[in-house]
Amino acid sequence: MIRFPFGKKNASPEGPKPSADVLASYSRDGVWFRQDRPGEDLLGNRGRFGPKDELVRLLAQLEEEGFAVVAQGHVFLEWANVYRIMESGVYFESFGILGLPPLEPWRPILESRGTLTDAGFSIVLSGWESPKGKRHSGNIAVEGAVLSSGGRPSLLPRAAW
DSSP, X not given: OOOOTTSOTTOOTTOSOOSOOEEEXXXXXXXXXXXXXXXXXXXXXXXXXXXXXXXXXXXXXXXXXXXXXXXXXXXXEEHHHHHHHHHOTTTGGGGGGGOOXXXXXXXXXXXXXXOTXXXXXXXXXXXXXXXXXXXOOSOEEEETTEXXXXXXXXXXXXXXX
């Protein structure tokens, strides 16, 4: 009889495979976390997400402490609360668990049109300065506090958001 002292031969070293995933989407107002199965309650299914169980536990704690709101089985974090969590001494080390894009120092470039006394005076966003300090010439998409350039998302600094 052959024995395998380290467990079953086909056992995964990471443990059981997760039966669900957590997805994040960005909106003008904040970030939504949801389960990959429509209609399922994210916080009500703890323990099914494998490596993302830690994220689900963090979201439950943020909801308990008033940083997050649960709606229709999804968890919502307003951008203001995302920045509060990031700057918090309590959550600073846990912030990466949220899986948000990296914080990068993008800066808006503003331009004025007309003079202060003109009825049509306005200030407009005329572009973005990249983290390298140069005006970005490609396409940029901004959804809330997330800027995407070349398919690469970045979290904007609070002042730029």
